[in-house]
Ligand SMILES: Nc1nc2c(c(=O)[nH]1)N[C@H]1C(S)=C(S)[C@@H](COP(=O)(O)O)O[C@H]1N2
């Protein structure tokens with residue numbers, strides 16, 4: 001028997017909604033500000049080089065899926081951030097239905113021996129989709145538990161034979177204003193761009209997702225191919241990828257481009273490093289019957305609970321500096 005409790009909504013539970021509205025206000029202000037054009041670009045120094053070793057798949061297997069209560073399919077697919085289709089949480093599920101996901105081509109370029117433009121089927125050929133139940137923690141302060149289907153990004157990348165100059169991987173989302181109504185707003189400097197350090201990209205937890213709940217990925221969740229990096233804030237998990245580029249220098253990313261002081265390249269989930277405008281200590285967990293409004297706040301964990309698997313990649317780095 002299920003016991004229903006009357007939900008008690010603490011004042012803090014409403015915080016991330018206002019944070020989210022705040023984030024949008026900031027964007028709107030930036031979009032119309034002539035100052036934007038004169039903001040200096042990325043002036044950060046290079047971080048220490050990535051360590052040489054990568055963790056084997058077998059080593060990391062243990063922490064691959066959480067048994068926490070799943071977020072409902074209807075919440076995962078109607079409460080989305082996909083600004084190409086609008087900035088309201090309900091916009092993507094309404095507007096993304098028209099996104100054509102087949103045929104789909106991904107350009108793999110840059111520092112690799114075998115670059116090429118490949119169809120989705122070729123890109124994934126021979127790789128069996130695996131199920132991974134990951135926590136997803138948005139920088140806005142809410143989180144979900146999502147059963148993804150996908151293949152380890154590293155297994156895909158290896159096929160293109162990255163060279164020793166490939167220290168980072170840059171990703172780009174499709175940018176087609178005809179299919180993406182949200183692009184008429186300059187909320188982001190389109191196209192949406194993200195990046196990973198090569199060891200992060202090759203880490204066995206890093207997934208190229210093609211489905212969720214055993215079904216093909218809905219458009220609003222980034223069909224037909226999106227990144228999932230569970231120990232980083234959700235915005236690193238770039239959707240509807242059309243380009244993958246091996247690069248030597250840390251690539252510019254869409255959110256860093258917009259507001260470098262608020263969104264760093266690494267963006268590892270970290271309860272001890274607050275966003276300049278809000279705390280990151282807790283999160284509103286949307287799971288089971290606790291949908292949007294009635295979700296309760298729980299403590300946020302370092303690296304979103306994946307420290308055991310990933311913390312060694314950042315040994316010796318000041319995580320306040322490299323936020
Ligand atoms: N191209 C693109 N990718 C994106 C975004 C976006 O607006 N555009 N939003 C990001 C953010 S902020 C989050 S929290 C996740 C949300 O993924 P979900 O809608 O599948 O939960 O997607 C990320 N990937």
Ligand SMILES: [Mo]
Nearest residue numbers: 138139234235
């Ligand atoms: Mo997010």
